[in-house]
Amino acid sequence: MQMLKSLVNAVKALFSKLFHTESSTMLNIILFGPPGSGKGTQATKLADQYQLLHISTGDLFRYEMGNDTTLGKEAKAYIAKGELVPDSVTVGMLKNKVNANPDVAGYIFDGFPRTIAQAEALDEFLKEKDETVSALLSLQVEDEEIITRLLERGKTSGRSDDSDVSIIKNRIEVYKSETSPVFDYYSQFDKSMKIEGMGTIEEVFSNLTSAIDKLR
Ligand code: C5P
Ligand code: MG
Numbered sequence: 001m002q003m004l005k006s007l008v009n010a011v012k013a014l015f016s017k018l019f020h021t022e023s024s025t026m027l028n029i030i031l032f033g034p035p036g037s038g039k040g041t042q043a044t045k046l047a048d049q050y051q052l053l054h055i056s057t058g059d060l061f062r063y064e065m066g067n068d069t070t071l072g073k074e075a076k077a078y079i080a081k082g083e084l085v086p087d088s089v090t091v092g093m094l095k096n097k098v099n100a101n102p103d104v105a106g107y108i109f110d111g112f113p114r115t116i117a118q119a120e121a122l123d124e125f126l127k128e129k130d131e132t133v134s135a136l137l138s139l140q141v142e143d144e145e146i147i148t149r150l151l152e153r154g155k156t157s158g159r160s161d162d163s164d165v166s167i168i169k170n171r172i173e174v175y176k177s178e179t180s181p182v183f184d185y186y187s188q189f190d191k192s193m194k195i196e197g198m199g200t201i202e203e204v205f206s207n208l209t210s211a212i213d214k215l216r
Contacts, residue, residue: 024130024131024132024134025131026104026105026106026107026131026134027052027105027106027134027212027215027216028106028109028126028131028133028134029046029052029106029107029108029109029133029134029135029136029137030109030112030113030133030135030137030182030186031043031046031108031109031110031137031139031208032136032137032138033138033139033140033141033197034139034141034143034146034171034172034175035146035150035168035171035175036141036145036146036147036149036150036153036168037139037140037141037146037197038139038149038197038204039056039111039139040056040058040059040110040111041201042139042201042204042205042208043056043108043110045201045205046108046205046208046209046212049209050105050106050212051104051105052104052105052106052107052108053106053107053108054107054108054110055094055097055107055108055109055110055112056110056111057090057093057094057111057114058110058111060093060097061075061079061085061093062159064093065079071089074089079161080160080161080167081167082161082167082168082170082171082174083170083174084115084174084178087115087117087118087121090112090114091118091121091122094109094112095125098125106134109122113182114178114179115178115179115181115182116181116182116185118182119182119185119186133186133191134191134215135191135192135193135211135212135215136182136183136186136191136192136193137193137195137208137212138183138192138193138194139195139197139204140194140195140196140197140198141197141198142198143172145198146168146172147165147168147169147172150162151163151165151168193211195207195208195211
């Protein structure tokens with residue numbers, strides 16, 4: 001009986017290997033780019049257009065901080081300085097959000113992955129679900145423009161990390177040193193694309209949808 005079961009499993013595995021080439025059915029987009037490059041604005045519009053779940057790890061952290069949860073308290077000191085929250089904390093939070101929303105056409109990851117370790121963890125996590133990252137779209141915006149946009153947003157966002165030039169500069173530095181390698185990481189798999197991010201909201205949106213429509 002046991003032998004028969006093993007044999008059946010072996011045959012099943014062989015079949016899935018032979019005929020199960022591309023299993024991912026979701027559209028999973030990483031919206032990438034420095035702070036202030038328009039990820040949040042564009043992710044909201046893309047989620048609406050393609051019926052995806054928009055997951056902003058920054059928003060999740062702010063929600064936790066607002067409710068003074070254990071997670072929020074843990075993240076607070078890092079966020080205040082413009083540093084990255086440790087990978088294990090961020091990855092755990094992201095997985096919870098995805099697992100709580102399985103019945104969607106796909107996800108837009110906004111502000112995640114921020115490190116190579118986070119990217120590897122995401123790939124592994126999606127693989128367990130027979131899913132994969134469809135593409136990483138990187139918004140290209142000049143440093144000066146970013147600082148202007150963030151200071152402007154700081155006037156109304158209530159975010160202290162948007163109001164202080166030295167913290168903004170630190171966030172840009174952290175992006176360059178820790179986050180930008182994630183672009184090269186996904187280039188290995190031919191998934192990274194640069195997208196012009198220096199126009200109006202509608203122009204940038206159209207640049208993004210042109211790239212996404214070519215994926216399908
Ligand atoms: O993505 P957003 O700019 O909203 O993130 C705000 C802050 O949250 C970051 O500057 C960082 O301190 C923290 N964060 C993080 N890791 C992420 C996303 C956000 O540490 N993956
Ligand atoms: Mg954002």
